[in-house]
Structure formats: C-alpha cells, structure tokens
Amino acid sequence: MDQMHQLCAPYGAVLTPLTALSSSTGYNLYENAHDVQPTGVKRYEINDMLQKIMSIVNERLDDAQERKHAFNSHSMQPAFFQVLCEIKEKIAINLRHLPEDEPSDPQLMRLDNMLMAEGVSSSSSTAMNAVNASVNGTSGHGNNVDSDSALDHSDYRAKLAQIRQIYHVELEKYEQHCNDFCSHVVTLLREQSQARPITAREIDRMVDIIRKKFSSIQLQLKQSTCEAVMILRSRFLDARRKRRNFSKTATEVLNEYFYSHLSNPYPSEDAKEELARKCAISVSQVSNWFGNKRIRYKKNIGKTQEEANMYAAKIASQAARQGRSGRESPDY
DNA sequence: TGAAATGATTCGGC
DNA sequence: GCCGAATCATTTCA
Known part of the structure; x- marks a missing residue:
C-alpha cells in the first residue's frame, strides 16, 4: 500500500481516486491485506505490478519491453488504467483552458519579411529578382558608379547566394530534427496511451508545444541570417564606400548653375531634374551637391x-556667344 | 602619406 | 519635406 501511495503521490490527491476505484471497479483496496477481491485478485498483486512499473526505468530495453508486455497483459491493468483516468480527470491541465492558436510571433514575422525582401527565404527566381532590385535600386547613387561596380555587384550576389544556401541547409536540418523529435514523441505517447489515458488531441497538443519550443532555434537562425545580410549590405552597398567623384563636365554644369544663380542658389524641382539629366546623376545627388x-x-x-569669377566670366562669354547667334541663354 | 576635396548621411529646426 | 550644419567615408592631389 505504501508503494501505491508513493507511486501516486506526484499526482496529488491519490487516496480519493483510489477509494473511488473501490466503487468504480469493484476492487476494495483498503480492506485488510488478506482480503481477496471479487475477481480473485489479491492486493499484493497490485503492489507487485506497481513495483514493476517503478523499476522499469532502470532496466535494459529488452527486459523493459518484456515487463511492459507483462504489465499490459496483467489482469489489474484495466483497473490501473481506470485509476489514472480518474486522477487525470481531477488534476490534469484542462485543454479547454489553453489557447488553441496563439498569434504569430511579431519578431519572427519581421525577420521573415526581411529575409523575403532580401531574397533569402523566397524561391530562387524571386530571390534573384530581389537581389537585383536591391543591388540596382536601393544603392540609388546615380549612374556614375555603375560602370565599375558590376564586379562588386556580382561579388555581392555570390556572397548573398552563399548566405541563402547556408540558411536553407540549416533550416532543412532544423525541420528534419524537429520532425524526427515530434514523430518520436508521437510514437512514444501512442505506446504509452495503452498504459495511461492519452487522447489524440493531447498528442497533437504536445506536438504543437514541441514545435513552438523548436521555433526558438528557427528564430535564432533567422536572426543570424539577417545580421549576415545586413553586414553584407553595409559592406557592399554603403553609398559612402562607393562614392565616386562626378565627372568634370557634370561638376562644370552644376557650378555654372550655382554661380549664375548666386543670389538664389536653390534650383527648383524642374531645374534639378534638368541638371540631373545633363549631369547623368540623380535628382537627390543634385540636391546633395547644392546643399554641400x-x-x-x-x-x-x-x-x-576666384572660382566664382571664373564661372562668371564663362557664363558671360556663353551669353555673348548666344546673343550673337540669336539664341537665348540656357533656362533651367 | 597626409591633407584637402568631395559626395553622402544624419540630425535638428522650420 | 527642405534646408543648414556637422560628420563620415572615400577620392584626389601634392
């Protein structure tokens, strides 16, 4: 009887369900040790069975399998199962109180979005499009750097592809381990469901819990991938690292405008666009140039x-030439 | 090789 | 959103 108490102590109020066992199963466990149950099963048989359960963890696998089989075919097994059902009914966590679907982790969503935008977590063709867009679009420094940056861009693509490959390999490994562990747990629980009450829904729930625990590893993987992409981007695409001086012609065109509008060197949006077109740079570069x-x-x-005088003379001579040829001075 | 020049970015004010 | 100012990062030049 002591062993029965020890066994059931972790489950809390064991005496009540065991007492209930008397009425629900017809076995009276609390009468004296010499009593014989209605089925003819003596009380020491229960102790014996529990002893076997307790010692099963210390045994070799083959022995444990043998004992498990003995337990499953034991005449008291249904009664024990019934006791566990009643204990569970009283103390087990009620699944109805657990949220079915927790909202997605916002941090994970952000990382997913970023990896998608960087072309790491999307399909290969989409990925390359994203990479191209990222290389050609967001650098946004006009075309003065395009001619000699093709090599850098291909290097950038190669390194990003490397990051993507590592990410997918690790993700695959993670999914494999997670699936293996889940299927192992499912097998184990299904097997245990023969000895203790476990529903299919509870098994599913357990799988969900395991997957959630595993997702922290996935989060870590995504975080480090994002960091790697960020470092790569800053190294290859940082504008300041890629700065090239404007062409001499472009600088002359900008200076001419600046000194000819010295009283108000603030080009309008249209003038900026015109200057950008003439200098083959972007409007924002024109704005930067004028700001500087x-x-x-x-x-x-x-x-x-001295520079101002030089451009003033140049503008004057241009105006004189255009005046002679009957043309007006350029109007930006 | 160090200083100057230069294009880009950041930040606060309006 | 534009501007001035400060600053950064790179290129150019003596």
Whole structure:
C-alpha cells in the first residue's frame, strides 16, 4: 500500500481516486491485506505490478519491453488504467483552458519579411529578382558608379547566394530534427496511451508545444541570417564606400548653375531634374551637391571668389556667344 | 602619406 | 519635406 501511495503521490490527491476505484471497479483496496477481491485478485498483486512499473526505468530495453508486455497483459491493468483516468480527470491541465492558436510571433514575422525582401527565404527566381532590385535600386547613387561596380555587384550576389544556401541547409536540418523529435514523441505517447489515458488531441497538443519550443532555434537562425545580410549590405552597398567623384563636365554644369544663380542658389524641382539629366546623376545627388556647395561656399567665400569669377566670366562669354547667334541663354 | 576635396548621411529646426 | 550644419567615408592631389 505504501508503494501505491508513493507511486501516486506526484499526482496529488491519490487516496480519493483510489477509494473511488473501490466503487468504480469493484476492487476494495483498503480492506485488510488478506482480503481477496471479487475477481480473485489479491492486493499484493497490485503492489507487485506497481513495483514493476517503478523499476522499469532502470532496466535494459529488452527486459523493459518484456515487463511492459507483462504489465499490459496483467489482469489489474484495466483497473490501473481506470485509476489514472480518474486522477487525470481531477488534476490534469484542462485543454479547454489553453489557447488553441496563439498569434504569430511579431519578431519572427519581421525577420521573415526581411529575409523575403532580401531574397533569402523566397524561391530562387524571386530571390534573384530581389537581389537585383536591391543591388540596382536601393544603392540609388546615380549612374556614375555603375560602370565599375558590376564586379562588386556580382561579388555581392555570390556572397548573398552563399548566405541563402547556408540558411536553407540549416533550416532543412532544423525541420528534419524537429520532425524526427515530434514523430518520436508521437510514437512514444501512442505506446504509452495503452498504459495511461492519452487522447489524440493531447498528442497533437504536445506536438504543437514541441514545435513552438523548436521555433526558438528557427528564430535564432533567422536572426543570424539577417545580421549576415545586413553586414553584407553595409559592406557592399554603403553609398559612402562607393562614392565616386562626378565627372568634370557634370561638376562644370552644376557650378555654372550655382554661380549664375548666386543670389538664389536653390534650383527648383524642374531645374534639378534638368541638371540631373545633363549631369547623368540623380535628382537627390543634385540636391546633395547644392546643399554641400551652399555651405562650403559660405564657409570659404574668400577662397571660392576666384572660382566664382571664373564661372562668371564663362557664363558671360556663353551669353555673348548666344546673343550673337540669336539664341537665348540656357533656362533651367 | 597626409591633407584637402568631395559626395553622402544624419540630425535638428522650420 | 527642405534646408543648414556637422560628420563620415572615400577620392584626389601634392
């Protein structure tokens, strides 16, 4: 009887279900040890059975299998199963109180979106499109760097492809391990369901729990992949690292505009577009150039006077030439 | 090789 | 959203 108490102690109030066993199964466990149950099973047989259960973990697998078989075919097995059912009914976690579907992890969603945008977690063709868009589009520094950056871009693509490959290999490994572990647990629980009450829904629930635990590994993988992509991007696509001076012609065109509009060196949007077109750079580069020029002109107004005079003379001679040829000065 | 020049970015103000 | 100012990162030049 003590062993029965020890066995059931972790389950909490064991005496009640065991008492209930008396009425529900017809076995009276609490009468004296010499009593014989209605089925003819003596109380020491229960102790014997429980002893076997307790010692099963210390045994070799083959012996354990043998004992398990003995337990399953034991005449008291249905009664024991019934006791466990009643214990479970009283103390087990009620699945109805557990949320069925937890909302997706927002951090995981962000990482997924980023990996998708970077072309890491999408299909190969989509991935390459994303990579191309990222290389050609977001660098956004005009075309003055395009001619000699093709090599860098192919290097960038190669390294991104490497990251993508590592990510997929690791993800596959992770999924394999997760599936293996889940199927192992399912097999184990199904086997155990012969000895203790486990429903299919509870097994599914357990699989869900395991998958959620495993998802932290997935999160870590996605995080480190994102970090690798970020480092790669900053190394290859950082504009400041890729800075090239504008062509001499472009600088001349910008300077001509600046010094011919010295009283108000703020080109309109249309003028910026026109200058961008003439200089073969982007509008934002024109804006940057004028922003820098205004500040640096102001800072070094004495030093830049010579430059100002030079462009003033150039503009004047151009105007004179155009006047002679009957054409008006350029209007941006 | 170090200083100057230059294009881009960031940040606060309007 | 544009601008001035400060700063960064790179290129150019003596």
